[in-house]
Structures are given as structure tokens and as C-alpha cells.
Amino acid sequence: MNDAPHAAETEDRLRLDRQICFPLYAATNLIQRLYRPLLSPLGLTYSQYLVLLVLWERGHATVGELRECLHLDAGTITPLLKRMERDGLVTRSRDRQDWRRVIVALTPSASALHEEARQIPDGLAARIGVDDAQGAELHGLTTSLVARLQTALGQRSDGQVIAQRSARREKINPTRRGIS
Template sequence: MEPVTEATDLLKLDRQVCFALSIASRSVIGLYRPLLQPMGLTHPQYLVMLALWESEPLSVKELGELLQLDPGTLSPLLKRLEALGYVHRERNSHDERTLAVTLTPVGRRLRAEAEKIPPAIVARLGMDIEELEHLHTSLMRLIAATQRS
């Protein structure tokens, strides 16, 4: 057996994909915090709003699938967004078991303010769009690979 060296040590912290992803995730989400704070949103709430700005109404189940969140995590997010006056939840008149989530007029208007966020994040990252798109593609491939396992 060969001795473990700096170049061959598979357990070195700085070689771990999980470590790099963890630090990158916390760091990037940290860049969003001051931009979302004036809107009263946390990053997970922002993701819910993004999904609804793209397509509404959505059932809680559809939102959970889109955001890959379980109902126990999603429900408090929706309650808080409803308390802020950004969304409305109501039972589907055709199927009482389904809870539909729609944007309120205030929630729809918030989109204009949120449109300033992506360019601000790009500026804060100091990376060009092509590099960020390549990173996004790689991350989506990684996500798909983990879901096949």
C-alpha cells in the first residue's frame, strides 16, 4: 500500500465536493440576505415567490415538488408569506383536498422589486454570466446525478 500524500489523500477537507458545495451555498445565500431583507423575505421564501411569479396558482404539492421541499418545511414558509400579505392559500373548489396558493396583488407587485436581485447578485459575485451559466449547468447535472442514486 502506498503512503498517503497531500496529492492522494481522498479525505482532505479541501478536496471534498460536499464541503465546497456547503461553503458556496452559505456564501451565496448570504449575498441574498441584505437584498431580500427590505422585502421581508428569507431565501426559502424568495424561492417560493419565484415559483409563483413564474406560474400561479400552484398547489402546495406542486410547489413542494418544484422546490423539492417536504410539506413540513413548505407549510411554515407559506404561512409566513400569507401573514406578509404576499400569498393567499385556499382550498380548490373542485377538490377540497388540494390547497391552492396564489399571489396577492401586493405579492405580484413585489416582483418588480425582486427583478433588481439577479443583477445585484451577479455584480456581487464578480463573475461573468457565461461562467455562472456553466456553473448552473454543472450543478443541475450534479442534482440529477444525486437523484438517480
Template structure:
């Protein structure tokens, strides 16, 4: 008779637990910035390259428009982003950083280090974990 699956041996549960723990470490750091974790993710994408269309943001973050639109409205109400119609295609809405949104990136620079410090892993171990998770994500997306 085969052994029943055990929770402590499931990769899915290890990923879930690690994600929850990482988000919990991020929470107080992001509170200092006035951002939630999903808002932080949107800001990261925009700090890398802006403007971005709503569709591009959704694709990159894996969020549907029903989740992303209210999030962007809140960021706009906070004065961090501006939503504008594209000059080339009026149907397309582009998200631009405001001056305050650009300035916030300097304050957010310490966020990754805070997670690294809490994780207690070396830079090499974190880089290896990042690479492994990237490969796992790509493989799982291919399997869908």
C-alpha cells in the first residue's frame, strides 16, 4: 500500500508558506512607503520602464483588469501614477509615474535588502533560489 501524501513533503505547500512569510516580512516595510504588496509590484514594473499600458502591466504581473484597475485607481488617488489615453491609440490607457511616484523609488531601494536580511541567506543562495523559482515557474506555465 502506498503512503498517503504528507503536507510537509508538498512543494506547493512549501511555496505557499514561503510566499506568505515573505509577504509578512514585506508588510511593515511597505507600510512605511504607504503601499500594499500588489501596489509595490505595480510600482516596480513602472520604475523599470514607463509608461506601460494597463494590458502590459496585467500581463507582466499576471493580474486581470478587474484586479488591476482598482489598484491603479488607488495609486492614482495617492498621487503616485497618472492614467492617460495613448496619443497613438485612444483605446489604450497608459500608466505614467508622477513625480511623487518617481521619488518613491529611492525610498523603496532598501526593500529587497530587508527581505534578504530576514531570510538569512547569502546573496549567492538568494540568487540561486531566484533562478530555481524562475525555472520552476516557466516549466509550470509550459505545462498548463
């Protein structure tokens, strides 16, 4: 049996231009660069803008909710929120009903930025030449991809981990049957 065609096919699959991940990675980096001049007058980074988008919509959120919504890990969100607090954009406080939860809320200065930020989506669309229909199509495709990726990682579409979390809990805290 000749393995040469199979090896060539495998090697071809490893070309950078054949990867699904690379154009997504490149697009993310390029979009962030396009956002920079739009966010700079507001004194925001792209990551700060994403946090503010969630808070402008909800008013406040726990750190866990922000992590899930933005698909960030604790090592990324915590320093980001500390910088935003230092810069006067958010406040962080312990939940009175559950001290383990930290609630993040907008400051008046961050609330005031909301009106100024309204022009950012249109500014980005104009810079990349995407009309409303193309934008809606791209949004639908990427949203569907995010949902598929969450499923592949065992997460619900709201960011909650499903199977792995309950399995981990069972290992850590097995229920003792027959003991009252």
C-alpha cells in the first residue's frame, strides 16, 4: 500500500491557509486594530469596551457573569477589572447575600461614555465596508460558530459548563449514601 498520497493529503491539511482557526485569529487581531482609533478618543481598550458593552446593557454583573459572557478566564478578567476600577470606569463590591461573588457596576463616567460610544459600530462597519445585510449575515455565522464551539467544550450557550462541572463536583463532594 502506498502511503505517499495519504501523507501528502495530511501535510496539505497542515498548511496555514487551510486552517479554520487562522482566518478567525487574523480577523480578530485586525478588527481590534480597527477599533483602536474609534476607542482611543474614549480612552478605552477593546477589552474594556467589551466589558462596558455588557454593563451598559445590564447595569451591573458579577465577575463570573462577565467571564462567561466574554469567554474570559479569571487570569484575564481580574487584572482588566482592576485597571478599569483604577481608571474610574467601574466599581467592584462584594455581594451582600453571597460574599464570594463580586459585583461590577458602572461609574457615572463610564455611564456617560455610553452616548459617545453609540457611533462606534457604524464607524467600524464603514471602515470595513460592510452593509447591514452583510453584517447581519456575518454576525449569524460567527454566533453559530461560537455556539458550536461551546458545545464542543461542553458548555451551554450561556457559558455554563455542563457535564464536566457536575462530574468534577461529584469527585470533590461525593454524596454519602446511608449516612444521616
